[in-house]
Amino acid sequence: MSKDGVRLAVVVLLALAGCRGGGTAGTQKIMAIITPAHDNPFFKAEAEAADAAARARGYQTLLLAHDDDASRQDQLVDSALAKGAAAIVLDNAGADASVATVRKAKDAGVPSFLIDRELNATGVAVAQIVSNNYQGASLGAQEFVRLLGERGSYVELVGKESDTNAAIRSKGYADVLRKYPDLVAVARVSANWSQTEAFQKMETILQGNHRIDGVLAGNDTMALGAQAALLASGLPKVAVIGFDGSPDAVASIRRGEMRATVLQPAAQIARAAVEQADHFLRTGSTGRPEKQSVDCLLVTRENDERVGVFELMRK
């Protein structure tokens, strides 16, 4: 081996030494938990909740992130199968693009339990547990109507157009708001789920009109972006409502800035998936239908102290 080879070897070994410990499997069964990212509070919360629930049931866990890349997700599932995973808990990388991957796991005898996002196929995953976005949007819109006193002008910030959840939430809002003719939408624009984009779009909208009473956003990141733009323009009284129940939004509600958000019980859903996976592995059935929807909850000033990380604590 050349001298340079030795140098490289030392660097690589040092790097690996820093992270050894994921180590060898005993007789424990492995549960793979694959989510879009670990650097986003929502996905992190569901990964951690699933991880804790699986460990508590005596599983070894394999936590992976696919970064919304369906090809990477396919490779991660390969790796999970190669490692001998007994079950997969998956927040997938695309309703259509994930079907073949989940089917591959099924064909290899490994059941998948989907959380948060649905698959455009049935009979491939054992369970699909998602939050009821339509019901959540109705809750948010009803609170919005109440805050505005059934009249005024508002802005709707829509999520990424290609995401089905953006459309479902927007429809949920619209179905409530159309009953109130005195509520007028001055703008309805997409901010692609992004905080920066929502901030800029809100600033642009404010250039045109200063008489805005409320902002209804398709998620909390956009709501926070809009809230920041409103505060910067000296308009703290505009009512902003978001969706997701992220810790940042809850903190904003506590500070008296954002008025409300719709909490998606991500942690509860992740735990339910693990419980059902465990039940399925022991008995061959979950005892539940494949498609399950979990209701969302409204978070306001009244109940914000009970909100944990994507779950509502009991009193």
Add this chain to the structure above:
Amino acid sequence: MSLLLRLRAVVALALLASVFSWLSPAFLTQGNLVMLAKHVALNAILALGMTFVILSGGIDLSVGSVAGLAGMTAGWLLHDGLVLRPLGVVVWFSAPSVIVIGLLVGVTVGALNGLLVVRTRVAPFIATLGTLYVARGAALLLSGGATFPNLVGRADLGNTGFTVLGAGVLLRLPAPIWMMAALGLAAWFVAGRTAFGRRVYAVGNNEHAAGLVGIRVARIKLAVYTISGFCAALTGLVIAAQLQAAHPATGETFELSAIAAVVLGGTSLSGGRGTVVGTLVGAFVIGVLNDGLVLLGVSEFWQIVIKGVVIVAAVIVDQLGARSTTGTAPRRQR
């Protein structure tokens, strides 16, 4: 000296492989190695095309987007067919012709890259950055941002068979591995054993001198970007076939992995120096890291750190080697 260069990358690969097989008993099993090669194939095919571009002194940032666009084109033709509204008919293509059309899309974008670089003298980095955006936008426009699902095809339309590209198996090895092997062999032959290959090295080493000795520099450049576009399109088609669905975001940041594989393999980013074999070994180093770290259950964040460390370390080692064996680094003029 080229032997030494090759050895160095092989040493890194052997080292990583032995570390992983020591840490995880599942690593050195036949099933895992086949899977690993199948995963590596995607990046390797991209990187083979990229090797020619980098050898010629250029860079191609558009490969990931081109992969996405080719996959989306195939998805569109398989799922919706070509709708000719004035005639009121829908034309359906067979799977082989869809594959050919997908590859043609890649070749076209590649040739466009080449033309931009040659005719307008825009720096390759900028020209291909532009096509990166254009191709990604075009991929999104094809479906309005949605996914083309269920690309298995329908027997009554005569367009089944596309998925063989991703799921086909010959002699117990999946199709992508065979493609990587065939393209690798072809690239090795072209780069090392043909006049064209020599000219690519010459252009990368000293474009001005290459022109003076009668090499048609513009043609060589046009050719390398076209090759890269072809390889990118093939990767995109394989991914769409594997997933049985075409997603417009497919291939985002793939260009970085491909460039990393080329550089890890000892090819100089300033052109004129490097080997095809090195690129393949480089792609395997990245693949072993990707899969091995997952198999070990290393946290995602550590995986990112380690990948970065290995890439930079390999290049540092490479430059030490270049200095000690050749004295001075090869110079290049625009």
